[in-house]
Amino acid sequence: MSATPRTGWRRLLPRTLGARLTLILFTGLLLAHALSFVLLFSERYVAARSMMLTYLDQDVAVSVALLERLSPAERVRWAPRLERRTYRYLLGPARPGVPLTSDRAREVTALIDRSLDHRYRLRARTVSTSPERFAVELTLADGQPLTLEVTPSVMPIARWLPVVLAAQLALLLLCAWLAVRLATRPLVQLADAVERLDPARVHPPLPQEGPVEVIKAATAFNAMQARIGHYLAERLQILAAISHDLQTPITRMKLRLEAMEEGADRDRLIGDLGQLQQLVRDGIAYARSTHGATGPAVRLDLYALLDSVVCDYQDAGKPVTLGECARASLSTRPPTLRRIVENLIDNAVKYGGGAEVGVRRLDDGRVAVDVCDRGPGIPEQEMQAVLQPFYRLESSRNRDTGGTGLGLAIAQQLAATLDGELVLANRSGGGLRATLLLPVAPASTPTLAR
Amino acid sequence: MAHTDHILIVDDDREIRRMVGEYLQRKGLRTTLAADGREMRAALDTSDVDLIVLDVMMPGEDGLFLCRNLRASKHRNVPVVMLTARDEETDRIVGLEMGADDYVVKPFSARELLARINAVIRRTRMLPPNLQVTEAGRLIGFGQWRLDTTARHLLDEDGTAYPLSGAEFRLLRVFLDHPQRVLSRDQLLNLTRGRDAELFDRSIDLLVSRLRQRLRDDARDQTYIKTVRSEGYVFCQPVVLLGENA
Numbered sequence: 001m002s003a004t005p006r007t008g009w010r011r012l013l014p015r016t017l018g019a020r021l022t023l024i025l026f027t028g029l030l031l032a033h034a035l036s037f038v039l040l041f042s043e044r045y046v047a048a049r050s051m052m053l054t055y056l057d058q059d060v061a062v063s064v065a066l067l068e069r070l071s072p073a074e075r076v077r078w079a080p081r082l083e084r085r086t087y088r089y090l091l092g093p094a095r096p097g098v099p100l101t102s103d104r105a106r107e108v109t110a111l112i113d114r115s116l117d118h119r120y121r122l123r124a125r126t127v128s129t130s131p132e133r134f135a136v137e138l139t140l141a142d143g144q145p146l147t148l149e150v151t152p153s154v155m156p157i158a159r160w161l162p163v164v165l166a167a168q169l170a171l172l173l174l175c176a177w178l179a180v181r182l183a184t185r186p187l188v189q190l191a192d193a194v195e196r197l198d199p200a201r202v203h204p205p206l207p208q209e210g211p212v213e214v215i216k217a218a219t220a221f222n223a224m225q226a227r228i229g230h231y232l233a234e235r236l237q238i239l240a241a242i243s244h245d246l247q248t249p250i251t252r253m254k255l256r257l258e259a260m261e262e263g264a265d266r267d268r269l270i271g272d273l274g275q276l277q278q279l280v281r282d283g284i285a286y287a288r289s290t291h292g293a294t295g296p297a298v299r300l301d302l303y304a305l306l307d308s309v310v311c312d313y314q315d316a317g318k319p320v321t322l323g324e325c326a327r328a329s330l331s332t333r334p335p336t337l338r339r340i341v342e343n344l345i346d347n348a349v350k351y352g353g354g355a356e357v358g359v360r361r362l363d364d365g366r367v368a369v370d371v372c373d374r375g376p377g378i379p380e381q382e383m384q385a386v387l388q389p390f391y392r393l394e395s396s397r398n399r400d401t402g403g404t405g406l407g408l409a410i411a412q413q414l415a416a417t418l419d420g421e422l423v424l425a426n427r428s429g430g431g432l433r434a435t436l437l438l439p440v441a442p443a444s445t446p447t448l449a450r
Numbered sequence: 451m452a453h454t455d456h457i458l459i460v461d462d463d464r465e466i467r468r469m470v471g472e473y474l475q476r477k478g479l480r481t482t483l484a485a486d487g488r489e490m491r492a493a494l495d496t497s498d499v500d501l502i503v504l505d506v507m508m509p510g511e512d513g514l515f516l517c518r519n520l521r522a523s524k525h526r527n528v529p530v531v532m533l534t535a536r537d538e539e540t541d542r543i544v545g546l547e548m549g550a551d552d553y554v555v556k557p558f559s560a561r562e563l564l565a566r567i568n569a570v571i572r573r574t575r576m577l578p579p580n581l582q583v584t585e586a587g588r589l590i591g592f593g594q595w596r597l598d599t600t601a602r603h604l605l606d607e608d609g610t611a612y613p614l615s616g617a618e619f620r621l622l623r624v625f626l627d628h629p630q631r632v633l634s635r636d637q638l639l640n641l642t643r644g645r646d647a648e649l650f651d652r653s654i655d656l657l658v659s660r661l662r663q664r665l666r667d668d669a670r671d672q673t674y675i676k677t678v679r680s681e682g683y684v685f686c687q688p689v690v691l692l693g694e695n696a
Contacts, residue, residue, distance in 0.1 A: 248463055248556070251558065255469035255470065255560055259469060299610040299611060301612045301613075304611075305612075312617075315615065315616070
């Protein structure tokens with residue numbers, strides 16, 4: 001699988017849809033959560049502040065008036081009782097400090113001044129910055145200094161609140177992950193199914209279940225798969241019909257030619273007819289080869305098969321020999337394998353003047369059936385092209401070998417139906433080596449019925 | 451030899467029928483032409499037929515159907531050569547399973563057909579049809595082997611297939627049809643000759659030794675094929691029919 005190269009910021013994006021969706025949802029949720037956290041805090045802060053200020057306003061006036069009335073001895077008893085969460089009354093001068101550092105401190109000082117009706121001269125200073133603490137000193141009527149030490153702070157939040165928020169976030173993330181999975185899994189399944197799709201093989205239909213959209217996609221895919229199978233079957237039917245309809249006139253022509261008087265024209269016509277016949281046969285064989293082989297796989301002794309094929313050629317007087325053969329037994333469809341090997345040998349005999357067949361065992365567990373000749377070989381740049389149907393090398397056309405250009409294409413298609421592979425290579429010292437690579441394990445899923 | 455072989459040609463194509471008939475007549479055979487199953491049955495009822503050339507693809511009753519019916523009728527012993535349109539393994543197998551003795555693939559040449567006709571007649575003359583065990587069953591057992599007559603391979607006890615070459619298969623079939631009978635080299639050569647008869651230049655001795663190797667028959671023990679000095683060979687294992695035709 002290849003994708004277009006990603007440039008710029010896109011490179012930073014995660015590659016999978018699932019990861020991208022998760023990223024979007026996660027970022028969104030995180031931001032939303034942070035925002036509500038900030039809102040909660042600022043609202044709380046504003047509320048707490050205004051509450052503190054209102055309270056301070058009334059309380060300070062009453063407390064200072066009270067302390068003013070009490071005797072110094074009683075003041076000592078009462079001062080701690082007037083203490084509040086954010087401020088306390090100290091009987092004595094303020095600790096040394098610096099001039100007020102914050103607007104808040106100045107505001108509170110002004111407020112105190114106002115609630116005391118500006119009857120006292122206030123001396124305010126910041127005594128501590130962390131935590132912020134400032135002192136407002138005034139002198140009572142009897143000359144005793146009184147210090148209001150303010151530690152402005154917002155009410156601490158409950159300890160469970162962050163935990164709840166974190167739990168909430170985790171819950172949302174889990175839901176997001178589930179949703180992403182729900183959305184992307186059918187997509188992945190569909191992509192897998194499309195990738196596996198091989199028209200020549202029977203596949204179980206995709207399960208049509210889940211959300212409506214998924215059912216729709218699966219149904220569409222199954223319909224497409226069925227349609228492809230139908231087209232292939234139709235193509236085969238048409239080819240079969242054409243083949244049958246061509247056989248009869250060709251047979252008639254052949255019989256008629258044989259009844260004619262001998263002569264050069266008759267021989268030429270017989271030759272032409274033979275080519276026509278070969279083309280029809282190969283065309284049908286090629287159409288069938290893409291459709292997979294029939295018949296069950298059986299355990300086969302590879303040496304016996306190759307030896308019997310070579311013997312057939314030798315009995316027919318063809319220069320075909322069996323070279324070094326590693327023993328191997330594999331599960332395969334013998335008629336299909338036989339046809340592949342015969343095609344390769346035919347090719348070698350036709351273009352290379354003879355064939356030598358051999359078997360090697362590869363390190364990856366596969367077996368390689370080699371069909372070698374000492375012919376002209378194939379130019380490297382045409383090595384792939386010769387596997388295309390109806391492709392013929394210029395040298396072959398010139399020599400008028402009578403080939404149809406389908407032999408190797410058929411062999412390659414049939415090799416694929418056996419889960420095998422056809423590889424061509426020029427030999428050192430001249431000639432071609434056609435190698436059929438076969439798995440030893442049984443051939444996979446049954447192929448589509450004809 | 452006063453007898454002239456009588457060939458019945460059944461094909462729905464008039465031209466092919468006529469031309470095949472004329473060719474065979476020129477080659478000294480007597481011919482009758484039939485366009486369909488009805489005419490075929492009529493010809494069989496009125497005269498003695500030595501062999502039927504039967505087209506597979508015919509409208510109405512096709513060749514496979516006619517062949518199967520023929521095998522169930524009183525003319526069951528008449529040999530049949532099928533004309534098939536497709537050179538497909540399965541078609542060949544079905545044709546042979548329906549009881550045909552041999553087949554020729556269209557488009558065929560008349561010479562090729564004549565060679566097949568002669569080979570089949572020769573074979574049926576040399577041995578009574580009821581002895582042709584290899585025509586009757588798909589699976590034949592002997593010794594530690596089984597022969598699959600349609601796939602043309604041997605199966606060992608584990609079920610592993612050992613394909614046979616065409617000549618080896620034909621030779622083994624002759625032996626299996628004549629167990630415990632001494633067969634001369636001439637007889638074997640005659641019965642084993644295949645469709646490439648003129649190209650078959652290997653001696654029977656060489657072919658027998660090749661078949662022995664396939665059967666893993668030790669040339670000294672000779673548990674399957676025994677050499678009978680100056681006479682020929684004999685197949686000395688009992689032959690069992692394991693699977694009937696469908």
